[in-house]
């Protein structure tokens with residue numbers, strides 16, 4: 001790699017640090033290179049459709065990263081950037097691409113990209129204190145409450161993603177069940193029990209684990225044919241735990257399950273939780289923001305009644321990674337779960353240490369970045385109607401793919417389509433059928449044409465296609481299906 005060997009004493013006109021700081025000796029050189037980077041990234045997004053969705057990293061690239069040594073002496077920024085362009089940018093997962101249809105990932109957006117640059121310049125620390133970035137985050141939380149039909153005084157905080165948001169919810173529900181004293185004394189002899197469905201994302205179990213409750217204190221309730229939690233089984237499990245002297249404290253409903261995109265009967269769960277005195281939390285990682293689409297909103301009825309909702313801006317709202325959110329109806333119990341004030345974080349009535357409560361009072365992080373800027377700029381630039389149209393369009397594409405699968409004799413659909421996810425498989429003899437789907441998915445990924453992923457639906461290996469990216473069009477379905485059928489036929493023949 002020539003760039004790795006550039007001598008540290010390379011002659012300037014490039015970037016060189018001033019003798020007394022990390023700023024450049026020549027700001028103009030930084031400006032020129034920075035403009036070049038911006039132009040290149042705009043070109044990347046503008047031309048993304050013509051790239052392969054994903055390509056495997058060549059061995060040399062992997063070797064490059066695994067052997068690079070710690071630079072003691074300065075390098076030339078222009079060659080560091082060349083290294084980024086040749087060794088990083090071509091080998092991304094590809095979720096910015098319109099035919100990235102694997103897992104459930106957002107596609108980012110150009111306004112969010114610019115916001116990341118602006119946030120980087122300000123280097124704001126959103127742990128707390130009295131500055132405008134804190135107000136931007138509070139506004140984003142207030143808008144989130146509005147989008148999800150929560151009261152305007154609901155509390156919330158931006159986090160890395162729904163995994164952390166679910167973890168926060170478990171801790172808040174624990175505080176509600178045992179009182180703030182649990183923060184001093186721990187769980188003691190209390191046997192708290194939480195409930196979610198067998199279709200829930202694994203991060204719910206991890207949240208219960210990280211909260212110190214042990215995964216065994218999470219009951220996985222069976223689902224109906226539409227992959228929704230069965231309320232009769234839930235009620236029976238709660239009764240059984242109470243009879244055994246355990247303490248049910250929380251139910252986690254799903255608004256968009258990870259495998260098939262099912263939405264639990266949130267209204268019924270909300271009634272049941274109120275009746276049983278349980279905290280009702282919703283994992284709405286991608287599905288909660290379907291509230292922005294008039295066509296999908298009725299499916300989410302009951303979401304606004306929850307005690308808390310975890311969701312991601314980096315999925316259906318297309319905010320660049322990472323941006324998740326926890327929203328809690330009762331701000332007091334939320335703050336009572338996390339707030340503490342060591343002397344060095346004293347709150348003052350005036351000056352920079354004012355303006356409490358601070359974001360750090362609502363989650364485990366102290367220092368935090370300015371995620372709120374990219375959320376605010378994206379919402380403000382596109383408007384929620386447009387983002388809702390993206391959601392609706394993804395669901396139209398999913399319905400269209402389902403129709404095409406149903407009409408294709410070689411294919412078989414494996415789950416109903418409630419939102420944006422279609423699970424299907426290629427028909428094949430029973431002894432090869434599961435391995436075949438995994439091979440097809442890997443073949444299609446390696447072709448660069450599209451990225452579907454796999455999952456297991458009721459014991460059957462499925463090709464899973466999730467429509468989340470705002471760039472995906474109906475013609476992309478043709479390319480995907482052609483690639484899947486070609487790969488499957490080739491495998492069955494060979």
Ligand SMILES: *Cc1c(COP(=O)(O)O)cnc(C)c1O
Nearest residue numbers: 104161162163201257258285312
């Ligand atoms: C993506 C997802 C999660 C995890 O969210 P992260 O942002 O990746 O932490 C949880 N639940 C569901 C339903 C998801 O789709």
